[in-house]
Amino acid sequence: MSILVNKDTRVICQGITGKTGLFHSQKCREYAREVRTDSDVFVGGVTPGKGGQTVDDFPVFNSVAEAIEKTGANATMIFVPPPFCADAIIEAADSGIQLIVAITEGVPTLDMVRVSHYLAKTSARLIGPNCPGVITPGVAKIGIMPGYIHTPGTVGLISKSGTLTYEAAWQLGNIGLGQSTAIGIGGDPIIGTNFIDLLEMFENDPDTEAIMMIGEIGGDAEIQAANYIKDHVTKPVAGFIAGQTAPPGKRMGHAGAIISGGAGTAAEKMDALEAVGVVVAQSPADMGKAMQEAITRKNG
Amino acid sequence: MKIHEFQAKELLKVAGVTVPDGIVASSPDEAVEAFEQLGGKLAVVKAQIHAGGRGKGRFKEHPDQPGVVLVRSAGEAREHAERMLGSTLVTIQTGEEGKQVNTLLVEAGLDIASELYAGVVVDRAAGGPVLIMSSEGGTEIEKVAHDSPEKILNCNVDAGYGLQAAQVRKLAHQLGLSAAAAASAQKFLPKLAKFFTDNDCTQVEINPLVVTAAGDFVALDAKVAFDDNAMFRHKELLELRDLNEEDESEVRAGNAGLSYVKLDGTIGCLVNGAGLAMSTMDLIKHHGGEPANFLDVGGGANVDQVTEAFRIILADDNVKAVLVNIFGGIMKCDVIVEALLAAYDQVGFTVPLVVRLEGTNVEKARSMLAESGKDIIAATDLTDAAQKVVASISA
Structure with a gap:
């Protein structure tokens, strides 16, 4: 599955x-x-x-x-x-x-x-829109991601960004953590499928044992996801939020990646996720490590 | 895309939203003429820049001169216009460098009974426009939301059918409006919401929204921004763009199809993908450096784009080193290195360049870099790249 x-x-x-x-x-x-x-x-x-x-x-x-x-x-x-x-x-x-x-x-x-x-x-x-697509490694990919960086496995991967998803899949693969399905949900203000929809699907998917979610500045989808995780997700979750150094009021490439009126910062999203037990990587180099730690913490 | 207050008010007026009588002036003579035409008794002179906080802002050349001022005579209008035009206004939103004022808006004074707040934005969670109102006009809405959230009223707007009379009635009741003001709200608010959807706005903010002694709604200030992605169907609005208000290098990057945001640090970055570009800035900071920019070169980086990207990064005098971070997906690493090497020759590097590559054909790309004989520092992974680029500055 x-x-x-x-x-x-x-x-x-x-x-x-x-x-x-x-x-x-x-x-x-x-x-x-x-x-x-x-x-x-x-x-x-x-x-x-x-x-x-x-x-x-x-x-x-x-x-x-x-x-x-x-x-x-x-x-x-x-x-x-x-x-x-x-x-x-x-x-x-x-x-x-x-x-x-x-x-x-x-x-x-x-x-x-x-x-x-x-x-x-x-x-x-x-x-989506404005996303890299969906891949179930070893089954099919619908999107623009390079297939070979995704190996079959048990981590469900959800991300707002394209290349950052590749980076995460790469780091996970390097420590032997393949993915059940990886989804880029897109960086626009209004998108079809959000973190919560996919968290629910991964929680219910018997072949997914852990979840990695990658967010960014702008909006509050990550904070809503944190609230959802607290009440509904039993599987280990790791996260990363891009844009810790982004200035307020400036759109960072993605249409939705903007801190407006002091809201939607990386810090508030990281805090919200950490508060519900998500292991949040501080550096983008540590996304794989964070997933490993979340799994160890839950199982140990 | 942001526009000036006077442009926003011209558009709103056409859309049937009441704004004060006003005349644009770009010289002291024109300001005096405007004052006379508006009745010659009482007027407001407002500096036209895109940033907010003008009333509390002051000019660099005239530290006592605010960006918005009440005048009661032609002489006063002239004096203020002389000090404002051509001078640099610094507000809480402009940063220290401020913005030069080239245009003034002179408006007739109003008999103000109370000040409200009205704004329309797209609510991501609701999946549509939302009208935000508050009785606390004149104050920054973020501050109201923080200090007294109960004073913020949210009303979802159906993008197809518009704001409904019943919704306006409810808002009028919640705001405690008089019967006359409630009747004005029925005319004003649906038109404001329609203006937002008709023009593909990302923001329409009326703060303050004045209720006059007669109960009329008037947009005393207006801040309007449009969705860049929708400008293909609003070509006439593109003429309202004022390049003086935008960062020169950001405009240049936009023309080259690059996404660039200038920052204050010393390490320039060139990255493919917005998420990875943001993360690369974070990575630099995490290792004790300060990023000089956000730059997403996109998925199809070619020689021209990479060359222009390097030139934009190096045009910033603060840049002491450059980090290239590429995760080659469909766009293969060797193709990107080819562009990098060609750009390197054309640009002429005088600061250290650290390159981190990963992804498709990375081995080939790495040996191309090594064999190029150019002074490029190769990094093996993200952490290595950040450490090397930060070290290259302190060395």
């Missing part, structure tokens, strides 16, 4: 005829073919107006609905440009796709407000 992505996941790419969309679809297909031989995970793509074409053996469809009908897809990876991303997410949800992974960076915040309203009426789950 794992969360979100399993052996029955069949993925299409919305925006597959774009350069980036095709490149990452190829990489995801390569990864799936390397780690398992039973069937193809990446089954095609959608670009309105380009249905009927084939790009590098991927069949292209005009709509998500048509792609589902022809391929049995139940997940999508979205690479369409920011102005059209919200509509692509809504189309996927409307067509019955269950897992929507939006990689696109730069989606207007109010577009995401519209998306959230819409998704609330469906059973679809959105990861």
Whole structure:
């Protein structure tokens, strides 16, 4: 078991005829073919107006609905440009796709407000936008992360950032801690899936034995996560918060990474997590170590 | 993207939100003319910079001159305008260097009965806009939230249907408004909320929101910021951008597709990915150094971008050493090293350069660095990199 992505996941790419969309679809297909031989995970793509074409053996469809009908897809990876991303997410949800992974960076915040309203009426789950995606090592990856840095294992990894997720996976792998599933939830103010949703899934997943969560400055999602952990999570949790040295009022790359009105600092988030027993790494070099310590503390 | 108060008020006025009568002036003569046109009795002269705290701020050249001042004669208007225009205003939000004032807003005085606070922002947890109100106008809302949280009223705004009459009635009751003021609120607040959603704002703040003796709502101050990601559908708003208000190197970085924020330290950083870039700053601090900047070179770093990134970092005289921290994913380490080496030659380094690489094709990339014969300090991991770059300064 794992969360979100399993052996029955069949993925299409919305925006597959774009350069980036095709490149990452190829990489995801390569990864799936390397780690398992039973069937193809990446089954095609959608670009309105380009249905009927084939790009590098991927069949292209005009709509998500048509792609589902022809391929049995139940997940999508979205690479369409920011102005059209919200509509692509809504189309996927409307067509019955269950897992929507939006990689696109730069989606207007109010577009995401519209998306959230819409998704609330469906059973679809959105990861992102502005995220690296989801990987269940050894099963499939839906996203832009390099597959080989993730090894199969029992740590559930949740992160707001891309390269910092790779860094964490790398450190975990170096001390023999693979991941059950790793998810980049994205650095935007409004995202589809938050820490709490995934903490709950990992807590309930029998194949996940420990959880690592990586947050950053801005908003209070990490503090809400801390409250949730206190009441609902029994598994060992380690954490890291990026932006301890970030100045207030300045956006640090991610649209959501901003300390406003003195709130959303790294210090307050680290304190909140530590207060509920999460082992918080002070240095980004110690994320792996923190996970190890959390596991030892819980078991010993 | 932030805009000036006078620009925000012009937009709000068009949207039907009441603002005081006002005239923009960029010379003392224009300030006098504005004063006369506004009735010639009582006016407020306000320095136009993006930072807040102008009323309590003072000018470097004229330590007794505040950034917002009440004037009662044409002579007073001229004197204040002469001191303010071209001078540097330092407020709690500008930092020590302050901001030069090039424009003034002259506004007619109002018969103020009370001052409220109204702000609209996107509430992340609620997943939509929220109207925040308080009876404590004129005070920083963060201070009110901290000292007396019970005085903060939150009201979710439906981005599609707008603020509803019943919601305004409830707020009016909670704020203890008179019947006349409650009627004004019904006109003012829904328009304010609609302005926020129509223009893809990230912030609209009216502080203070004045209730006049007649019960009218008037936006005495206005702070507006827009969502950069939505500017593609508001091209007309881009013309309101004032580059004088932005850090020169940050503008330059933006033009090159780099995400850069200038800081006060001595160790420049070049990193791929926003989260890792923030963490690299933290790492430097953790090992006793001070980061000079945040710089995310993005996922597709090419020679041009890396060269420009180095130039921006080195243009900061405080920088005594540079740390490059790359986790090569899909973007392979050897490709990045190629860009690094080319940029290194073009830029001409005079300070120590420490490079830490990890990820795809790292072995190849490391030997390319070693064989380049350039004066680059290679680091094996994050801690090693931080220690080496901090040591390179103290040595």
